[in-house]
Amino acid sequence: MWIINWLPEAVVHLIFLAGIVGTIAGFVLGFIPFVSKYKLPIQIISLLLLSLGVYLEGGLAEKAKWELRVKKMEARIAAAEAEGQKVNTVIVEKIVTEKEYIRLKGQKVVEYIDREVKVFDSNCTVPEVAIKAHDMSAENEAPPTGIPSVSQYENRL
Amino acid sequence: MKKLLLFCVASVFLSGCATTVPVSAKFPEAPEMLLVECDKLDKIGKDKVYFSEFLTTVVGNYNKYHVCAAQNAMWKEWYIKQKEIFDKVSE
Numbered sequence: 001m002w003i004i005n006w007l008p009e010a011v012v013h014l015i016f017l018a019g020i021v022g023t024i025a026g027f028v029l030g031f032i033p034f035v036s037k038y039k040l041p042i043q044i045i046s047l048l049l050l051s052l053g054v055y056l057e058g059g060l061a062e063k064a065k066w067e068l069r070v071k072k073m074e075a076r077i078a079a080a081e082a083e084g085q086k087v088n089t090v091i092v093e094k095i096v097t098e099k100e101y102i103r104l105k106g107q108k109v110v111e112y113i114d115r116e117v118k119v120f121d122s123n124c125t126v127p128e129v130a131i132k133a134h135d136m137s138a139e140n141e142a143p144p145t146g147i148p149s150v151s152q153y154e155n156r157l
Numbered sequence: 158m159k160k161l162l163l164f165c166v167a168s169v170f171l172s173g174c175a176t177t178v179p180v181s182a183k184f185p186e187a188p189e190m191l192l193v194e195c196d197k198l199d200k201i202g203k204d205k206v207y208f209s210e211f212l213t214t215v216v217g218n219y220n221k222y223h224v225c226a227a228q229n230a231m232w233k234e235w236y237i238k239q240k241e242i243f244d245k246v247s248e
Contacts, residue, residue, distance in 0.1 A: 073180045073246075080246045084185040087238045091231055092188045098227045106220035113209050113216065121207040131201045131211070138198035138218060 004059045012060055016053030022046020182246045185239055191232050195225035 004012070026043035029035050035042060136143065148156070198218045201211060 070180050076246050077180065077182045080182065080242050081185070083242050084239055087235065087242070088185065088188045091235045092190050095190050095228060095231045099224050102220060102223045102227060106216060109216050110213055113212050117212055118209045121209050124208040126206055126208055126211045128204050131204065131206065134215070135200040135202065138200045
């Protein structure tokens, strides 16, 4: 409610108080000469002030409730952010370790090849077509013939 | 005067309709390690190679796949955990 944000709290309380005082004066203290002279305007104005005061006081109470909710929400968000940061750290540590471990295992396989497979190099030749097939596969390329274009392939789907 | 009074009364009562959303949770940024692209696979790049050389390249490519798969698995884990945390806030 913008009006509550704009009006100082003291003014809201003052309006409400003026409404109460005016209503009491207008309806109960009619015997006082000044009041009896302006009875009707006092009654009308004070009732209007009282209604506005009640409305604004309600708004203030609602605002206080919202502010409390906002604070709770902010605390929850801060906790979630901290928890999220922890998850990030754990994930980064995990991925670093896992990548290192995978590389180490690969290195061991290469060492195994050097030790056990190299002896067959002299009597085992790799045909050129096998190398071509490997390289095409590594680049996700297809042999020059027998493969449809991307649009043909999409049309088939 | 009447219009001014009407405007004042309307603005006071319509002010109750104004709502603002003061707090919003932001989905966290992913760690940079997960944003790295997978390595490209190696080619033999020669017409003649020894079998062990050929096999070493194949093993290297398998290794690259395993690294990429691990990274992908971490992405899934990261997303599931962060979503869980994010959903808890808005519950």
